[in-house]
Amino acid sequence: MAGWLFVITLVLALAAVYRPFGDYMYRVVSGPRDNVVERGVYRLVGVDRNAEQTWGVYARSVLAFSAVSILFLFAFVRLQDKLWLSLGVDPVNSHVAWNTAVSFVTNTNWQAYSGESTMGHLVQMAGLAVQNFVSAAVGIAVAVAFVRGFAARRSGTLGNFWVDLTRITLRVLLPICVVATLIFMIAGMVQNLSGGTDVTTLTGATQHITGGPVASQEAIKELGTNGGGFYNANSAHPFENPTAWTNWLQIFLIFLIPFSLPRVFGRMVGQNRQGYAIVAVMAVLAIASVALTVAFEVHGAGTVPQAVGAAMEGKETRFGIPNSAAFAAATTLTSTGAVNSFHDSYTALGGMMPMVNMMLGEVAPGGVGSGLYGLLVLAVITVFVAGLMVGRTPEYLGKKIGAREMKLASSYFLITPALVLIGTAAAFATGHNSTALNVGPHGLSEVLYAFTSASNNNGSAFAGITVNTPWWDTALGLAMLLGRFLPLVLVLALAGSLARQKATPESEGTLPTHQPLFVGLVVGVTVVLVALTFLPALALGPLAEGLS
């Protein structure tokens, strides 16, 4: 019962902030005026804030920023032993450095390393956490640019990437993080530059209590749906998630931006009801997923959970089973990938849910920005499918969905499944699945989960698989890179194509895209696309394990 109240209060809190926070973000991305700090940033960066960018220029700016970020982060972790606050750790080896640089720049935060023994404090805060901010801002910027494509009337331009990046970072992400950090510190998260304290336990052993600037990193880890933990145990670690109420707050922060962005979308296209339709699709899928995950874990099927009497392996006492399962659903419904309990030890079906969430393409509500553009592409596909049924040229928000738009939208949806399934097949074909801890269906689940997580830029791990080998680091790095930037470029291309069109007036035959019928259709298309793509793989992994 308490577990359901936990979920209900989250839903209510998110519903309460949808309008005010969405309106605030709308003003941030659409307001004409810059404040003095923003003007200072534009001057330091050397960009003309009034230059409107076509989709090509916008995309090249995103790619340039990301490429520079990857190189910078790679160099940073390779040279960390020569910098301050390195705590005496060694430079990160080249394949882990490549994997980590790609991982944080793509908002994935897959971690092929263990934070407390690999990264110095300076790398954590000035390297990794900076990418937590800006990779989140990039996602939101691209989503906003995409929506501008719908809102534009034959202008062909999508705004200015540098302005979007700066404003989203400084006016949305940073202020919320400041408040959250303070709350987290009051709850007991550590925030220091200490290398740790040696203590003598009650029975006379020595224990090394770790330090670090954790609270400030934790805030953006959740808000930016990044998920990379300061420590290996991520949000299960008492210093990263000290109490049951910080656990609630972390889930709230994870959902805050993705669930409020449809409001921004509605405001930008001038019809709030379109925003409500999109958020309804997200909510239907998310609530169903959270409820199923919690139900599967509380039921506790499987030999070991039955022997134990509850699925408590890998879960913390202070959170308990329902709140751990809710976190697992939240982190995979978005592109967060933080964990407060370890999915590898979940029941077969409970562990399948996080995987299904990611396979849905992380659109319910998805990562910051990427969730909104992912779902809007699904809406475009739905409009097209509906158009086929009645035999007329489909249109969405006054824009015709023609051959070029459909090619871009379909390519978008083929990328992730291709990366996941080819990657998994390659791991088995080359024998690299042998680093998995478990064998049989569970071993397949571990490999499948790894590629699903990387390709969807989630970053959560089923764990139980050794991934810091050169092959795994390289392969997952590629999956993350392609899984982030190919869809992103396609989305911007689609936006450019839409932006050049003039608006088509609504007619009798236009499918209304703000009614329950459309919401149901989008949910249906999403589920069917996933089922057709991934069911065979799921049947060999978690379904086989759950049914045997």
Next chain:
Amino acid sequence: MRLPTWLTQHIAALRALLVFTVLLGLAYPLAFVAIGRVPGLSDKADGSLVTVGDTTVGSSLVGQSYTDADGNPDPRYFQSRPSAAGDGYDPTSTSASNLGPESVVDTLSDNPDDASQSLLTQVCARSLAVGKLEGVNGSRPYCTADGVGAVLAVFYRDGLTGPVTRVVSVNQTDKPFLPTYGGVTVEPAQNGKDYQALGGVITPIRGNAPSSPVVPADAVTASGSGLDPDISPAYATLQAPRIARERGLTLDQVHKLIADHTDGRALGFLGEPAVNVLELNLSLDGK
């Protein structure tokens, strides 16, 4: 001189990254490190360290082991949950076990380095050990009386069907927990053999242990972080008679201490009730 566009774009990107690194990577976290020096917050920002006399004995947020040098439980203290962090409660190597729900077959070997226990056997062995320490029944479903996973490899004539031809108790090298299965005598396992690969169907046997065992769930499972500072009130209560005996306290006094150190659900619905083990043990030392 006019630089090509692609180059100016990358230069702008680099400048933007440097600006944000200074702002978000240095100014923001360091400001909070400074705020963390404020009295009232500084204890927490430093890790909620607990000091007795002039020794720092731990962090109230981080669990620790209450065992002697050989790893045996110290009977004078409430015991924490099992831990997969390093050798147990090692904050420099936080970890969960990551073993799955159907991890039920041990790898048996003469060489201890090659042998490994399944999650099921770990659970069974812990349950037996806790039962012995607390003087209660440590039996669980799917566990043998000697504390390993009760799992058979059943060979059928036609693969998955047909009459049973051979049965092996895969986690036991001595006397099997079951004399016969399907009319066939159960044989003990041999070291180094993979009976699943030989065609045996892995069949866990539930046995007749009660479905809600005396030893609580958190006492036999490792936490996510390996640093869980808490145990369930049920596990604390189970340990109360031993603590009373070892400490010369009455059972009521121990129950009162447990109640004093139990945190209920926050706001009545967040998380689960939990007992902070370090604080509870410190209150025992203070008696």
